[in-house]
Amino acid sequence: MKKIVVILIMLSSLLYSKDLDGKKLFETHCWGCHHQTAVAFGPPFNEIASKRTKEEIQAYIISPESMYKSFGYKRTVMTQFNLSDAEVESLSNYILSYKGK
Numbered sequence: 001m002k003k004i005v006v007i008l009i010m011l012s013s014l015l016y017s018k019d020l021d022g023k024k025l026f027e028t029h030c031w032g033c034h035h036q037t038a039v040a041f042g043p044p045f046n047e048i049a050s051k052r053t054k055e056e057i058q059a060y061i062i063s064p065e066s067m068y069k070s071f072g073y074k075r076t077v078m079t080q081f082n083l084s085d086a087e088v089e090s091l092s093n094y095i096l097s098y099k100g101k
Contacts, residue, residue: 020086022094029081029091036098042078049099057092 026034026045033042048057060067061081068076083091 020090022090022092022097025083025087025091026094029079029083033078037101045095045098046101049096054092054096057095058088061088061091 026036034040034048035044037044037046052060056067056071060071060078061083064076064078064080068078
């Protein structure tokens with residue numbers, strides 16, 4: 001019975017993550033400082049996508065305070081967001097969609 005519950009939870013989280021819209025998450029959380037292809041307060045997504053792996057992008061979204069030094073920044077002003085794993089996944093996929101643009 002426990003296995004069935006775990007499987008159902010995993011399947012529902014996968015279905016939920018597919019419904020998440022990276023663009024809407026971007027507009028909600030990121031647009032004030034980042035734009036897709038133009039420099040704003042923070043770097044544009046096409047620059048981020050060309051320099052970082054998916055794992056690095058996700059780590060920075062999850063904990064910018066602990067990652068900024070490893071990226072070579074002197075400080076970070078990025079807001080610490082409380083996003084679910086599915087939201088981080090969707091947002092990082094959206095950012096990476098600008099690689100090469």
